[in-house]
Amino acid sequence: MKQKLASILLLGLSFAANAQNASTSEKSPATETYNKWSIEVNGGANKPIRTFTKGYSTETVNFFHADLGARYMFNTKFGLKLDFGYDKFQERNNTPNFETTYLRTDLQGVINLGRVLNFETWTNSIGLLAHGGFGISKFNSKDGYDQDDYLVNGIAGLTAQVRLSNRVALTGDLSGIIHASQNQSWDGMSNARVATIDGILFNASLGLTVYLGKSEKHADWAAEVDTKYNSLEQRVATIESGLLDSDKDGVADFYDLEPNSITGVAVNTKGQSIDNNKNGVPDELESYLEKTYGQNGKTVPNSTLEDLINGGYVNTYFDSNSSKPTYTSLSGVDFLVKYLKNNPSKSADIIGYADEIGNTEYNLELSRKRAEAVKSIIVSAGIDASRLNVVANGEDTSVNKDSKEARQIVRRVSFRVK
Known part of the structure; x- marks a missing residue:
């Protein structure tokens, strides 16, 4: 008997592992707002067939079967349940007397066929579950050998569901159970070892499933079209907000890699300020600065x-x-140097950034090193170090990190004068 129990345990663990793998490969909806636990109670009829002693048999339908189970769903399609069954049957009229009591326990995998077959496209109140697994059982016929016979069993069945509310469903189940290692016939009057697979028992029952949990629906009824609805709404909202043009440059925010470009400065189709010489200053702005700030001693207001x-x-x-700053962008440093030389009472923060690729702590240190490198250049240009403050801002998460062009924008040092 110990060997039987060990075999069943190994089979159960193997099945549980497979069910867990199925649950991870079949991804749950992004937002799991459904209950997973349920209790199942049902009762009905049974019919044992093979094996019986010659001359012994039962009624076509024996009206004593009960079943109690607890089920857990990994997602809306796959789960496990542990259930206990009790059956009782006896002789039919005009046959020798016997009365047999049968008990079993099984660990079963559950497939929510209603979700697999997309029942939700035509009904939200009818469901179908398939279940199957292995277990152990025993029976005793008090008029025969009158001793317990222990068996290994396999079980499979279908459960139809009618949702009465979000907490209760009416169920109808049909299951078949096959047995191995059966020593007695069902009537207990003779030896049953006639084949590797011995007795067969059918159960038909009606019952209730009670759903447990705080969410509105159970996984049985939480179709992916329901759980993905919020995600769809969020996507629509993202598209709607993305069609806005916050910086009024003619490129929607959804496609804008530079959503804060200066008003009136020419941009490309991705919303980036046109900077043909790649020096970090938009061409139109650079032209304006050259005319107003770099020629003939002209100045522009400090506030500007x-x-x-x-x-x-x-x-x-x-x-x-x-x-190390790119060579073409050093004119940005030169611009700040000119400003600080012309405004000796001003100081500046030198603010370093990094993109999101890599370790966050490493990127924080990288942003500091970038700011320190720029500070060294400014000090070498004749600005006192006491007027410069290094700030490491780490990762700039304001752009799409999967875009090569967007990451180039945030690998930078910017400035704040005060």
């Missing part, structure tokens, strides 16, 4: 220059995983 610097329109850029 501060707005440009603090608004993030003057930057120095870096290659991936590098703390």
Whole structure:
């Protein structure tokens, strides 16, 4: 008997592992807002066939069967249940007397065929479950050998469901149970070892399933079209908000890699300020600065220059995983140097950033190194180090990290004068 129990345990664990694998490969909806536990109670009829002693048999239908089970769903399609069954049957009229009591326990996998077959497309109140597994059982016929006979069993069946409410469902089940290692006939009057697979028992029952949990629906009824509805709404909202053009540059935010470009500055189809010489300053802005600030001693109001610097329109850029500024973007440093030389009472924060690729702590340190590198250049240009403050801002998460162009934008050092 111990060997039988060990075999059943191994089979059950193997099946549970397979069911868990199925639940992970069959991904649950992104938002699991459904209950997973349920209790099942049902009762009905049974019919044992093979094996009986010659001359012994039961009624076509024996009206004593009961079943109690607990079920857990890994997702809306796959689950496990542990159930206990009790059956009683006896002789039919005009045959020798016997009365047999049968008990079993099984670990079964459950497939929610209603979700697999998309019942939700035509009904939200009818469901269908398939179940099957292995267990152990015993029976005793008090008029025969009158001793317990222990068996190994396999079980499979279908359960029809009618949802009465979000907490209760009416069920009808039809199951077949096959047995091995059966020593006695069902009537207990003779030896039953006639084949590897011995007695067969059918159960037909009606019952109730009670759903447990705090959510509105159980996995039996939480179809993916329901659980994905919120996700769809979020996508629509994202598209709607993405069609806005926050910086009024003619490119919707959804496609805009530079959603804060300066108003009136020419941009490309991705919303990026046109910067043909790749020096970090938009061409139109650079042309304006050259005319008003770099020629003939002309100056622009300090407030205007501060707005440009603090608004993030003057930057120095870096290659991936590098703390050395790209050569073409050094004019951004030159712009700040000119401003600080002409405004000796001003100081500046030098703010380093990194993209999201890699370890967060590493990127924080990389952003500091970038800011320190730019500070060294400014100090070498004649600005006192006491006027410069290094700020490491780490990762800039404001752009799509899967976009190569967007990541180039955030690998930068910007400035804030004060």
